[in-house]
Amino acid sequence: MHNLLAQRLQLHSLFSSSAPLTRRYFSSIPHLQSQPSPSSQHDSVEAIFRIITTSPDAQSLKRSLRTSQIPFSNDLIDIVLKRVRFFPFNPLSALEFYKITSNTNGFFHSPFSLDTMLYVLGRNRKFEEIWELLLETKKKDQSLITPRTVQVVLARIAKVCSVKQTVESFKRFKRLVSEFDVSCYNALFRTLCQEKSMADARNVYHALKHDFKPNLQTFNILLSGWKSSEEAEAFFGEMRDMGIEPDIVSYNCLVDVYCKGREMEKAYKVINKMRDEGIDLDVITYTSLIGGLGLTGQPDKAREILKEMREYGCYPDVAAYNAAIRNFCIAKRLGVRIT
Incomplete structure (x- = not known):
């Protein structure tokens, strides 16, 4: 269930590239600036x-x-760097390629190419080169350094360094990001949740919460995976005290902790509140309920949830069916038909 919630909280993949608004070429030959055909672009990439x-x-x-005479564009460089991302060779060669294109008059890299280059360096633990590249980028085009850049770099650092070192690295970005706002803090918390632990992320939040203004996304990142309903309730209350209204992701986190703690009465109260506020339950809400009813020895009632879901236009997925099946396995009633 924690994995389901974590997936819901991830808004975008780190490397979900979007087409740039403009393309900036460093070729000075006008006719080479036209969009290449797929076959010619493939040959150029190779x-x-x-x-x-x-x-x-x-x-x-x-x-x-220079001898190749290949006209470089943002699209082409993005594809090349995406390919070298996992290729086992000296990452400094890729960095040299990046710098050669960057130092060409009139050419500016895309945010995607910067983040991919930083990922390659981080994967190979070239942290000194990471900071040097970020400083160079700030001088040329600071707008390329985004909250996603913060998360890309911190994710690589957090894999091999302590929580303290990760937070110290995060603070270095204050001098690099043009708008160091809540989205950057959210990148830090998301990184700690993924690479360290939920407890680490929450402890860092409490240490830094007076330095920025949390938003709904901040709390949704930190609400997942609670072990204690009392702690979750307190955190949820802090969110409400700040005037931040929960959404379905927030409520699902609270329902989940109640169901895991076998506090089904509290879980149903939250669900009723969701319905009163016009929030439709989704497959994650129902799957939490199915799991909670199984823990409280009510596999038949959990099976009825599957029917209720369909009546409300929410169709069970594999996780929901697995939860229902597991309930009957725990109850040693293997011959029961689920649907």
Whole structure:
């Protein structure tokens, strides 16, 4: 269930690229600035990829790129860097390619290419190079450093460093991000939830909460995975005290902790409140209920939830059916028909 909630909280994949509003080429030949055909772009990607991964040094790399006469665009560079992301070779070659294109007059990288380059460096623990690249980017085009950049970098740091070191790295971004706001803090909390623990994320939140103004997304990131209903209620209350109204994600987190704690009466009170506020239950809400009813020895009532879901136009998924089946396995009633 925790995994289901975590998936709901992730709004975007770290590398879900969107098409840039403008394309900025460093080719000075006008006719080369037209959109390439898919086949020619594929050939260009293959050629550049081969140059990056086989060039013995920076000078050779630069010379080969110049000789290739390939017109570079944001789209092309995004695809190339996306491909080298998991390729096992010296990441400094990719960094050299990035710098060569960046140092060309009139060319600016896309946010996606910057974040991908930082990911490659972080995966190889080239943290010094990460900060150098961020400083260079700030001087040329600070708008490229976004909250997603913060999360990309912190995720790599958090994998190998302590919570304290991760938070210290986060604070370094204050001098780098043009708008260091709640979205940057949310990137930190999401990173800690994914790479460390929910407890670590909440402790850091309490240490930093006077430095920024939390929003709904902040609390939804931190509400998942509670072990104690008392702690969850207190956190939920803090959210309401700030004037932040919960949404279905917030309520689902509270329902889930009640169901896991076998406090079904409290869970149903929350559900009634959701309905009073016009919030339709979703498959995650119902799956929590099915699991909670199973824990309280009510597998038949849990099975009825599957029918209720369909009546409300919410159709069970694999997780919901698995929860219902598990209930009857626990009750040692293996011959029961679920649907």
